[in-house]
Amino acid sequence: MSASTLNIALKEWSATIDALASGDQIFILRKGGIREPNRHFELPHNRFLLYPTHYHEADQLLKPEFRHLLEPEPSNSTDYVSIRAWAEVTDVISVDSAEHLAALSDHHVWTDQFVTKRIAWKPRHAADLIILKTYALATPFKLTVEPYHRGCKSWVDIDPPVDTTGAKPAILDTEWEQRSREINRLLSQTTSQAVPTT
Numbered sequence: 144m145s146a147s148t149l150n151i152a153l154k155e156w157s158a159t160i161d162a163l164a165s166g167d168q169i170f171i172l173r174k175g176g177i178r179e180p181n182r183h184f185e186l187p188h189n190r191f192l193l194y195p196t197h198y199h200e201a202d203q204l205l206k207p208e209f210r211h212l213l214e215p216e217p218s219n220s221t222d223y224v225s226i227r228a229w230a231e232v233t234d235v236i237s238v239d240s241a242e243h244l245a246a247l248s249d250h251h252v253w254t255d256q257f258v259t260k261r262i263a264w265k266p267r268h269a270a271d272l273i274i275l276k277t278y279a280l281a282t283p284f285k286l287t288v289e290p291y292h293r294g295c296k297s298w299v300d301i302d303p304p305v306d307t308t309g310a311k312p313a314i315l316d317t318e319w320e321q322r323s324r325e326i327n328r329l330l331s332q333t334t335s336q337a338v339p340t341t
Contacts, residue, residue, distance in 0.1 A: 148304035149192050149229055154297055157195035158205055158212040158252070163277040164193075164228040166314035167209065168251045169322055170274045172238070172261045173297065184271055184297060189232040192305055193277075194292070195224050209252035226284040229307055230275040233323065236330055237269040238262065244272075246329040250322065272330070274323055281309035 155171060162168045173184040198204060201213055238244060241259040248255075262270050284305045292299045312319075 147308045148306050149190060150301045150304035151188050152192035152194035152226065152299050152301050153188075153230075154194045154196050154299060156201075157197055158201060158209075160193045160195050160228055161212045162209065162252045163230065163275060164279045164313055165212075166277075166318075167212075169277070169314075169319060170251070170272055170326065172244075172258070173271045173273060174261065174264055174268060186232065186235060186271065186273065188298070190229065191298075192226050192229045192301060194226065194286075194299055194301075204254055204257040205252055206254055212252065223285055223287050226280065226286050226301070226305055228277055228279050228313075229305075229310060230277045232273055233276060234274040234327065236272040236274070236327070238272045238330070239269045243330065247326060250326055250329075272326075274326065276319060277313040278307065278310035279313060280305070280307065281311070 159168075159171060163171070173186075202210055205212060241255070241262040244258050244262070251258075286301065286305075314322075
């Protein structure tokens with residue numbers, strides 16, 4: 144695989160991917176799924192494609208001003224998905240409670256209900272707040288959904304690999320750096336920060 148292709152994808156809510164690709168936010172929250180090793184999220188890759196998924200009652204999970212990011216689940220969504228972006232991990236921050244995220248309300252598109260639901264699942268485990276640099280693909284990649292893509296899992300293999308040549312950063316580096324520093328500052332007194340991923 145060349146440096147300009149990727150063959151691994153992280154499954155994430157389609158609306159969140161759109162928010163990342165448009166620069167409306169620069170991080171995601173993860174705890175893992177039923178089919179994860181030890182049922183806990185692991186981050187074995189620092190560069191990956193973003194594989195869109197859909198939620199029921201999604202309009203209750205986005206702030207009203209960001210509901211334009213919602214799109215109807217395609218009637219043939221069981222057949223294919225459109226890969227629109229890829230991301231690179233820069234920081235991983237452990238978050239213990241929804242209260243710790245209250246200061247970040249202006250930095251994400253989700254409602255308090257969504258954040259609380261994510262944090263409350265498996266309460267003995269902290270969530271991972273993962274800061275990303277996101278890039279929109281020059282041309283979306285239409286991917287046929289294979290049986291091994293399905294289910295409550297975070298990571299899926301992509302074949303053939305997706306060419307990322309010409310992908311555009313969601314926001315300028317100067318703006319991204321400013322927002323990343325602000326997120327770290329807001330969380331620094333309430334969470335423990337992991338060593339940045341390189």
